[in-house]
Every structure is written in C-alpha cells, then in structure tokens.
Amino acid sequence: MNAYLKRLIWPLAVLVTLIVVNIAQTGFDFIVPSVHDGRLGGAFVNILRNSVPLLLIALGMTLVIATKGIDLSVGAVYAIGAAIACQWIIDRDQSAFGTILTAVILALLVAAVIGAWNGAMVAYFGVQPIVATLILMIAGRGIAQLITGGQIPSVSDSTPFVELGRGAIATIPVPIVIGVLVFAVLALLTRTTALGMLLEAVGGNPAASRLAGIRSKGITILAYLVCGFCAGLAGLIGAANLGSADANNGGLWIELDAILAVVIGGTALIGGRFFLLGTVIGVAIIETLNVTIINVGLSSQWQFTAKAIVVFVVAVLQSPEFRAWLLKPFRRPDGGEPAPEPADDKEALAK
Amino acid sequence: MSDAPIVQMTGITKDFTGVRALDGVDFTLRRGEIHAVMGENGAGKSTLIKVLTGVHDPDAGRILLDGEPVRFHSPGQAQAGGISTVYQEVNLTDNLSVAENLLAGREPRLGPFINFRAMRRKAKALLDEIGIDLNVAAPLSSYSIAMQQLVAIARAIDIDAKVLILDEPTSSLDRDEVAVLMRVMRSLAERGTAMVFISHFLDQVYEICDRMTVLRNGTLIGEWAVSELPESELIGHMLGREVQTLGALEHRAARHRPDDDVLVSARGLGRKGSVSPFDLDIRPGEVVGLAGLLGSGRTETARLIAGADRADSGALEFRGERLRGHNPRTASARGIGFCPENRKTEGLVGDLTVAENMILAMQAARGWARTVPPARRDALVAEFIEKLDIRPADPDLPVKNLSGGNQQKVLLARWMLIEPRLLILDEPTRGIDVGAKADIQRLVNELSEDGMAVLFISAELEEVTRLSDRIAVLRDRELIDILHQESDMTTDRIVETIVEKGGDK
Numbered sequence: 001m002n003a004y005l006k007r008l009i010w011p012l013a014v015l016v017t018l019i020v021v022n023i024a025q026t027g028f029d030f031i032v033p034s035v036h037d038g039r040l041g042g043a044f045v046n047i048l049r050n051s052v053p054l055l056l057i058a059l060g061m062t063l064v065i066a067t068k069g070i071d072l073s074v075g076a077v078y079a080i081g082a083a084i085a086c087q088w089i090i091d092r093d094q095s096a097f098g099t100i101l102t103a104v105i106l107a108l109l110v111a112a113v114i115g116a117w118n119g120a121m122v123a124y125f126g127v128q129p130i131v132a133t134l135i136l137m138i139a140g141r142g143i144a145q146l147i148t149g150g151q152i153p154s155v156s157d158s159t160p161f162v163e164l165g166r167g168a169i170a171t172i173p174v175p176i177v178i179g180v181l182v183f184a185v186l187a188l189l190t191r192t193t194a195l196g197m198l199l200e201a202v203g204g205n206p207a208a209s210r211l212a213g214i215r216s217k218g219i220t221i222l223a224y225l226v227c228g229f230c231a232g233l234a235g236l237i238g239a240a241n242l243g244s245a246d247a248n249n250g251g252l253w254i255e256l257d258a259i260l261a262v263v264i265g266g267t268a269l270i271g272g273r274f275f276l277l278g279t280v281i282g283v284a285i286i287e288t289l290n291v292t293i294i295n296v297g298l299s300s301q302w303q304f305t306a307k308a309i310v311v312f313v314v315a316v317l318q319s320p321e322f323r324a325w326l327l328k329p330f331r332r333p334d335g336g337e338p339a340p341e342p343a344d345d346k347e348a349l350a351k
Numbered sequence: 352m353s354d355a356p357i358v359q360m361t362g363i364t365k366d367f368t369g370v371r372a373l374d375g376v377d378f379t380l381r382r383g384e385i386h387a388v389m390g391e392n393g394a395g396k397s398t399l400i401k402v403l404t405g406v407h408d409p410d411a412g413r414i415l416l417d418g419e420p421v422r423f424h425s426p427g428q429a430q431a432g433g434i435s436t437v438y439q440e441v442n443l444t445d446n447l448s449v450a451e452n453l454l455a456g457r458e459p460r461l462g463p464f465i466n467f468r469a470m471r472r473k474a475k476a477l478l479d480e481i482g483i484d485l486n487v488a489a490p491l492s493s494y495s496i497a498m499q500q501l502v503a504i505a506r507a508i509d510i511d512a513k514v515l516i517l518d519e520p521t522s523s524l525d526r527d528e529v530a531v532l533m534r535v536m537r538s539l540a541e542r543g544t545a546m547v548f549i550s551h552f553l554d555q556v557y558e559i560c561d562r563m564t565v566l567r568n569g570t571l572i573g574e575w576a577v578s579e580l581p582e583s584e585l586i587g588h589m590l591g592r593e594v595q596t597l598g599a600l601e602h603r604a605a606r607h608r609p610d611d612d613v614l615v616s617a618r619g620l621g622r623k624g625s626v627s628p629f630d631l632d633i634r635p636g637e638v639v640g641l642a643g644l645l646g647s648g649r650t651e652t653a654r655l656i657a658g659a660d661r662a663d664s665g666a667l668e669f670r671g672e673r674l675r676g677h678n679p680r681t682a683s684a685r686g687i688g689f690c691p692e693n694r695k696t697e698g699l700v701g702d703l704t705v706a707e708n709m710i711l712a713m714q715a716a717r718g719w720a721r722t723v724p725p726a727r728r729d730a731l732v733a734e735f736i737e738k739l740d741i742r743p744a745d746p747d748l749p750v751k752n753l754s755g756g757n758q759q760k761v762l763l764a765r766w767m768l769i770e771p772r773l774l775i776l777d778e779p780t781r782g783i784d785v786g787a788k789a790d791i792q793r794l795v796n797e798l799s800e801d802g803m804a805v806l807f808i809s810a811e812l813e814e815v816t817r818l819s820d821r822i823a824v825l826r827d828r829e830l831i832d833i834l835h836q837e838s839d840m841t842t843d844r845i846v847e848t849i850v851e852k853g854g855d856k
C-alpha cells in the first residue's frame with residue numbers, strides 16, 4: 001500500500017496545483033459545491049460530472065493496458081452505444097420505463113460483445129492489439145451511422161433516459177454516482193479476487209503466465225470486454241446528457257485522452273502493474289486542465305499545448321532518474337567524491 | 352602478471368530501498384589476473400559489478416581505473432572506458448539475429464548502410480574462435496539459454512577491453528564449453544586483460560582464478576590468493592558458519608523405492624525439429640535424470656512432457672489416462688509442475704512480488720474468482736521462504752529485485768506449493784550457491800521419498816548422477832539410452848554412452 005501511495009503522489013501534486021491555480025483565479029467558489037434545485041453544482045462538481053464518460057473509458061482502458069494491450073475502438077463503441085440507445089428510444093414510447101431499460105441493456109450488451117470480439121482477436125488470433133482495435137475504431141463509426149441512418153436521433157427532453165446524464169440521486173448527479181459505482185466494482189473485482197494479479201501476470205510476462213497455467217486468453221478477453229462495456233456506458237451517459245447521439249463526433253478522440261489518463265495515473269503502457277485510483281486522478285487532471293485553460297484566460301487553441309506540457313511534467317516527475325538528478329545538488333556526498341565526471345568523458349572520447 | 356591495480360574500488364556502499372546490498376566494500380583488480388568474487392546468493396556480487404559498470408550509482412565510495420578516478424553512468428560508458436561485461440541475466444535482444452546481437456553498435460558498414468554480408472562473416476568468425484557453430488542469421492530467441500550465454504560471451508571478448516567481467520557465465524554450460532571458455536580466458540590473461548569471474552562452481556574457480564574476494568551479506572570478508580585458501584575455508588568464509596551441510600553433497604542420495612505402477616508414460620512422443628520420438632516411463636517416488644550435452648534435446652524433452660510444447664507424434668499417458676490437448680494449464684491441474692530453465696523470460700513475472708510469484712500457479716489452477724485465502728497464502732509463502740531460505744525474507748519485494756539465485760528459489764517454491772505428482776526441473780540449481788544447492792538437492796530427495804516423481808535436468812553431470820534413480824541419456828535430439836543400474840550412475844558412464852551410442856548413428 002505504501003508503494004502504491006508513492007506512485008500516486010506526483011499525479012496528486014499536479015492535480016492539487018491545478019486546483020490551486022483555479023482557486024486563485026476564480027475564488028473558493030471553484031471548489032465549494034453549491035445546491036441548485038436539489039442538485040449539487042459548482043465548478044468542480046461540474047468538472048467531475050462531465051469527466052465521467054472519460055473516467056469510465058479510462059478505467060476499462062487501464063485493465064486492457066495491464067494486459068500489455070490497448071483499445072483504440074472505445075470512441076467508436078461510445079458512438080455505437082449512444083446510437084443504439086437513442087435510435088431505440090425515438091422509435092418507441094419515449095416515456096415508458098421499459099423502453100428505456102431495453103435500450104440501455106441492448107446498448108451495453110452490444111458494447112460488451114464488441115469488446116469481447118476485440119479481445120478474441122488479440123487472444124485467439126494473435127492480432128496485435130493496436131491493429132485489432134484499429135479495425136473497429138474505423139469501422140465502428142460507420143456502424144453507428146448505419147444504426148442512426150445517417151441522422152442525429154434526438155430524444156425528447158421528457159424521457160427518463162436523459163436523467164442518466166442530467167438527473168441526481170440524493171442531490172448527487174447521476175453520472176457521478178455511476179462513475180463511483182463502476183470504480184468501486186472494478187476495484188473490488190480486481191483487488192479482492194485474484195483477477196488483478198492474474199491480469200498483471202499476463203501483461204507482465206505472457207510466456208511465464210502460460211507456463212504457470214493461467215488462462216490468459218480468457219483473462220485477456222475479459223479485460224477487453226469490460227473495456228467495451230465501459231465505453232458503451234460512457235456513450236449512454238454522453239447521449240443522455242446531450243439528448244442525442246452523434247455518430248460522427250460522439251466520443252471523438254476520447255481514446256487518446258483515456259490512454260493519457262491511464263499513463264498519468266502511473267500504469268505503464270508495457271503492461272503489468274495497474275493503478276485504477278491513479279487513472280481516476282489522471283482523468284481529473286485532464287478535465288480540470290481543460291477548465292483551467294479557460295479560467296486563466298488562455299484561448300482554447302492552447303488546450304493541446306497545455307495538455308502536452310502537463311503530461312510532460314507528470315511523466316518526468318514520475319521518473320526516479322529525473323528526481324535523483326533534481327535532488328543531487330542537495331545530497332551529501334557521503335564520504336565519497338562528488339562524481340568526478342571528466343575522467344570518463346575523456347575515456348569515452350578517446351575511443 | 353604485474354601487480355599494478357587496474358581497477359580499485361574503495362568503500363563502496365549501495366543501498367536499495369530497505370536493503371543494504373554493499374557496505375563499504377573494497378575491491379582491487381590487477382593487470383592480467385583472473386579474480387573471483389565469491390559469496391552466497393544475494394551477497395552483493397552482481398551489485399558490485401553493476402556499480403563498477405555504471406548500471407547502479409554507488410551511494411558512497413570511489414573507483415579508480417588505471418589510477419584515475421572514474422564514475423560511469425551507464426554500461427555504455429563503461430564499455431567505452433574499456434570494461435566489457437557479461438551480466439548474469441543475459442540481456443541481448445531476443446528478436447534480433449545472432450549476428451546483430453554479436454555486433455550491435457559496431458556493425459561493419461558500407462557508407463551509411465550496414466553491410467550484412469560482412470556482418471555475418473565477422474559474426475561467424477567470432478563464434479568460431481570460441482568453438483561454437485550457430486546459424487548467425489537466425490533470431491537469438493531460437494537458441495537455448497546456454498547458447499545465448501555463449502553469444503554474450505563472444506560479444507564481450509571481442510570488444511578490445513582492458514577489463515572483462517563475467518558474472519556467472521558458466522551457469523548453464525557443459526564442461527566442453529566451459530573448457531573452451533577457460534582456454535579463451537587464459538589467452539586473454541596472457542595478453543594482460545584483467546578479468547573478474549563470478550561462479551558458484553568452486554572447481555572452476557579453483558582451476559582458473561588467481562585471487563578471490565569473498566563477500567557476505569554485502570560486506571567484504573577478505574581477499575586471498577586462490578592457492579592460500581582451501582575450499583573448506585572458502586565455504587566457511589562465504590557462509591559464515593562451519594559447514595556439515597556439504598557433507599550431504601558428497602555421497603549419493605539413498606536409492607528410492609519407487610512404486611511399480613507408472614505415473615507418466617511416453618510412447619513415441621516427439622516433435623519435428625525438436626526431439627525425435629522417444630519412450631520414457633516415470634514412476635511415483637522416482638527421480639529420472641536427463642543427461643546430454645548442450646543442444647541434445649533435454650529441455651525439449653521436458654517441455655513435451657510438461658505440455659509446454661505440443662507433441663506432433665506419439666502418446667503421453669498420465670496415471671493410465673491418455674492426455675489429449677495437453678498444455679500447461681491442464682498439466683498443472685493434473686499435478687505436473689514445470690520450472691523452465693530461463694527464469695527471467697519464462698519463469699517469473701518481474702514486477703510482481705515474491706509472494707505473488709509463488710502463489711501464481713496455485714491461483715491459476717483455482718481461477719480468478721476463487722482467491723487463495725490470504726491467511727493460507729501468507730502461511731504458505733512464509734513456509735517456503737523459510738524452507739528455501741529465500742533472502743531477503745520479504746514476501747512483498749518485487750521479485751526482480753532479488754539476486755539471481757534467490758529468484759530461482761522463488762520459481763521452485765511456486766511449484767512445490769501445489770504439491771505436484773510430477774515435478775519437472777530444468778536446471779533448477781542454475782546460479783544457486785553451494786549451500787543452497789545442497790538444500791535443493793536434499794529437498795528433491797525428500798520430495799521423492801514422499802512419493803513425488805521428479806524429472807531432473809542439469810548440465811552438471813555429477814548432480815544428475817547423485818540424485819537420479821535412472822538417467823535418460825540424450826544425444827542429437829534423440830534419447831539414446833536409459834541407465835538404471837547402480838554401477839552405471841557415473842559421469843564417466845554417461846559420457847561413454849554419449850560417445851558410443853552416438854557413434855553407430
């Protein structure tokens with residue numbers, strides 16, 4: 001647990017810095033929640049609410065990355081999930097609870113199946129994850145368009161479906177409740193069972209895992225399946241928030257933000273150890289950053305550059321070599337000589 | 352041999368989080384000498400080397416090379432400075448060809464391009480020099496770990512170096528390859544190259560080294576000329592206690608009394624390009640040794656029985672049942688454990704902890720939903736850490752931070768934990784110190800007395816003869832004979848068998 005917290009400390013520091021910058025710009029209202037019509041609001045709560053689709057996808061992505069994989073199709077699956085639900089609802093009685101429930105279940109089911117398909121391609125056919133999921137990244141939006149018939153289906157504002165994005169349970173916005181629930185379920189699923197360890201084994205050393213008798217194929221498929229499911233759920237929340245499903249632009253480029261969040265959170269792209277809580281912080285950093293850019297008065301063109309800078313800072317802070325280098329002037333030489341560089345440089349040159 | 356020191360390390364201290372790997376160690380290497388660094392697993396031998404070659408930064412101490420203070424910050428710098436190293440864990444690039452691995456960084460060029468023809472020719476010449484014959488265009492991964500070790504050595508000795516460091520270069524080599532290596536080392540020594548040699552094979556150390564430095568628990572015990580320090584005293588210095596444990600090593604294990612019913616029976620089992628079809632029976636409570644030279648098919652034979660590779664001919668029966676779709680998972684479920692020879696690439700998951708690595712096979716057999724209860728897990732892990740004397744005895748350390756020998760013990764523990772019916776050990780004592788080797792041999796003995804069957808592979812013929820009830824001898828990927836008479840259980844008989852039976856093929 002100690003080592004675990006140590007990994008989180010740098011991302012947390014960056015997040016806190018961002019929050020402090022915002023408070024300095026806009027006052028304490030930024031962080032203190034307010035209540036409007038029985039619903040929690042305020043700048044920071046809104047950031048959290050809006051970050052839930054990204055959070056869900058990034059959580060799923062964390063599991064996939066732990067297996068040494070990657071899932072590029074999540075944005076497309078987001079669009080498919082949204083398209084299925086909205087199309088199903090507008091074709092039927094929009095206020096009937098049954099319709100909504102069927103729409104949701106159907107969308108999640110399809111998303112999970114797509115995820116499992118990705119996983120099967122990787123596990124059974126040995127296709128490189130980036131290639132396997134690229135196929136659906138490209139084809140998926142086409143499928144979403146077929147479902148919506150090239151239109152943007154808009155549900156009526158009175159349907160209970162929109163509550164998924166806009167509603168509140170005991171003043172807490174529904175997306176936040178869903179985000180917390182999914183996080184809790186995944187954390188319990190991976191850390192109270194052996195799933196987490198087996199995922200890390202499969203990602204950390206596939207050959208050794210096979211010889212240890214792990215069902216690595218099943219585990220890989222499960223990770224992609226969960227990732228697809230999460231992407232579908234993210235699509236539902238996004239669509240409910242907007243009241244419509246845009247096959248072309250819904251969840252566009254969200255896979256890149258998700259991968260970024262995972263990496264900021266301390267999970268290495270080469271697989272193995274993963275940190276769900278780190279991913280949560282990574283998502284919070286990305287979303288807070290977007291708002292910060294506006295709050296400090298930079299134009300939105302700055303968004304990408306700023307994001308790149310923050311990622312750079314987090315990556316560098318996480319590197320032990322860099323921290324050692326940074327701290328070197330402050331360390332006591334401890335008896336030995338303070339690193340006489342010239343001699344070996346000379347040697348190196350001589351060759 | 353002049354007495355001028357070429358490398359002088361003084362007061363070297365290195366802390367890893369929670370472990371002091373080196374504590375004020377001094378080390379002096381003189382021109383033209385072969386100097387052994389001795390110590391138990393985890394004593395700090397590899398760390399000392401890595402501090403010298405810039406893999407690790409020391410926390411204190413100074414290093415003089417040729418009388419000038421140096422501090423390397425990467426192995427590349429050390430190499431440029433004239434120190435060439437073969438590290439304990441072979442770290443070449445698996446998917447590059449043998450030639451590319453041999454010459455990486457100094458490929459022959461044609462203008463800006465690599466001259467591949469010249470490269471292959473040069474690689475071939477290099478390998479010829481140490482007397483091995485490989486297809487230099489094949490990927491390195493297609494060769495066994497022993498071959499890879501030889502490639503790493505060939506690479507290191509080619510670079511014109513003042514200092515050559517060999518960290519357990521012989522751990523999976525046969526006596527012939529060892530002899531070649533020693534010949535090369537001697538000729539290098541004549542040319543004035545200073546060498547550091549680390550090995551757990553005392554006979555090799557006594558044969559080739561001039562001096563030795565002994566470490567224990569990260570501290571320097573002393574430096575001696577080899578001729579001044581008899582073996583028993585050396586072991587005393589290394590272990591820090593008087594040793595009777597080694598007595599067990601001397602006389603052969605008592606013969607087991609295996610049951611008559613057969614546990615595993617292979618009939619015509621084979622795989623094209625790997626091993627020709629063979630017949631082999633293994634009974635409960637019996638230790639069957641596999642002996643043969645490098646590349647004779649020992650590992651391949653074991654892998655077929657373990658289900659790690661798929662056989663394309665013949666049949667395998669386990670407890671009278673014919674196995675179909677035999678793979679590592681079904682094998683483990685039936686109680687067949689397999690410790691592969693390459694612990695780094697096929698054995699351990701470096702990022703996971705000692706405890707997690709130990710529990711892996713047991714957990715895999717239960718599936719992810721049925722976690723091994725934490726209390727049971729902790730008890731088992733603690734039991735095996737103690738039984739195998741794994742150091743440091745911390746179950747939560749990432750296994751990659753353990754010394755080589757201790758990693759090997761973790762891998763052994765993984766399979767002992769599930770109490771298999773058949774345990775297949777491919778080079779289980781590779782890189783393990785004298786004390787621990789005796790422990791492991793005793794353990795194998797005990798396990799088979801309790802009714803477990805063991806298939807045992809070792810490049811060290813003495814070890815095979817000492818432990819085995821029967822010995823299957825292989826040559827050129829073919830099982831040529833099974834020795835089962837007490838009088839046949841000698842290394843000489845094995846060597847004779849290989850020579851004789853091979854002759855009429």
Ligand SMILES: Nc1ncnc2c1ncn2[C@@H]1O[C@H](COP(=O)(O)OP(=O)(O)OP(=O)(O)O)[C@@H](O)[C@H]1O
Nearest residue numbers: 367372392393394395396397398752753754755756
């Ligand atoms: N990267 C690391 N991080 C933390 N601890 C380490 C690391 N490398 C080595 N150690 C620890 O330092 C000690 C010395 O290890 P070292 O590898 O030098 O032993 P060794 O003498 O080479 O043993 P062996 O004969 O088993 O190879 C051990 O306790 C080991 O666990």
Ligand SMILES: [Mg+2]
Nearest residue numbers: 396397439755
């Ligand atoms: Mg070592």
